[in-house]
Amino acid sequence: MADSKKMVEQITSMEVDFAKWYTDVVLKAELVDYSSVKGCMIIRPYGYAIWELIQKQMDDMFKALGHENVYMPLFIPESLLQKEKDHVEGFAPEVAWVTHGGSEPLPERLCVRPTSETLFCEHYANTVHSYRDLPKLYNQWCSVVRWEKTTRPFLRTREFLWQEGHTVHATAEEAIEETERMLNVYADFCKNVLNMPVVKGRKTESDKFAGAVATYAIEALMHDGKALQAGTSHYFGDGFARAFDMTFTDKDNKLQYMHQTSWGTTTRLIGAIIMSHGDNNGLVLPPKVAPIQVAVIPIASHKPGVTEKAAEITERLQKRFRVKCDLSDNSAGWKFAEYEMKGVPLRLEIGPKDIENNQCVLVRRDNREKVFASLDNLEEDVEALLETVGLALYSKAARNMEEKTYRCTTMEEIKSVLADKGDGFVEAMWCGEESCEDEVKAQTGVGSRCIPFVQEHLSDVCVCCGKPAKHMVMWGNAY
């Protein structure tokens, strides 16, 4: 009797249509709303609260490593953007331009920053003069604009929020170390805060950032088997330094070029959370970034004492957790569904029978498991359960990644495993030639995601040309 009335309210099943499921979740969990400018989304309070929690915890990690926050301008003069050849070629197609101030045409048009390398370069060139000024470890939280053709909330929007770290160092070694350190920060953050496993690796030459010597990335695997780049860290060598004349005097009174890095993560992480933990009841949030960690639902709240008890418990728990008590007169069942849609990790039910027994019911979002908890040491139980939910999310996502990682030694094997099992991470050997990279993509549909740091020797030869293999590459379809 799947009452048609109620079905209408439900979200599309993720097995039926994953893309539609994603859009449904994003809208129904009230994370975003569309605006009237294509590809620009309104991040609603619940969605923004997730970003603030990400921001806060990541920012603490940056600062613990000595980074300082700055703010650079929104606009970049065209001439500045053009100083580094590869960089401008990479970004030019998706840059938005400001051509007028009021009704007056500008003498030089201004680019709305798609990324701020050039601004940092100019600033470092102006302010760093001596080896004593180095390193400079700057980061900024801001939004950037890239005029994308196709857009999806969080995954690809024309304006998006991010952080971009930009550092300069006296030596290449130090800069390389920083590049790797920050990639590890991202990976640890994904694991410990977002409960999301990632693969760390290096991008191939064709896939690296415009202007970089080397690009490192963390790749996560979504429920549907598609890869999502969750963070990048670049080593620039002294390429930008030469283009922007970023020099300093070293200990031996010699003029040297600075060595540089940049690294970034974006609101796309929210998309990653949705697609790696979500289910057919909606969002499933990692406890550490859940704006509401515990939803308190009074049962039979008209009965004497229930509302008061719910409010009392809420006030108690709020000292240690993010708690919301829902005293609205929606039915209990409605509230259950509502907070499940919003991905709240724990639900606390308190009704007349519980009050009699000095207990409440705690229900996990991830598996709906119910436990009775004494009100005496509730804080400890909640804390332990939140921890448990986080670990369970991680192991479930890790299992998904393991199950969808396929090791292949021939092109035919890649094709058949993809046809058979659908999207996932394909690991296969590669000779290092771009032509083979393209050929694999053309024949199998999967592109190179990265060259994982953790290498396995699957065979001696390139899966494409049969010549000696240099690396194991992880291939996949990506968002």
Added chain:
RNA sequence: CGGGGUGUGGCACAGUUUGGUAGUGCGCUUGGUUCGGGACCAAGAGGCCAUGGGUUCGAAUCCCGUCACUCCGACCA
């Protein structure tokens, strides 16, 4: 950028083929009964039918343009 689909109260849709001045369900407001998995009854409020132009006595409906959303591909965080 190529191919499909959509745009009608806050939401989901019907009405468009065959032009005649807008309807259903949910939600919202008020009152009452309910309350351990999306409750029910009653009475209300709310829409120049995405937008600009055209055809017509008359357009949600027909024609042309624009914008946005969405899905599938190619490219990108």
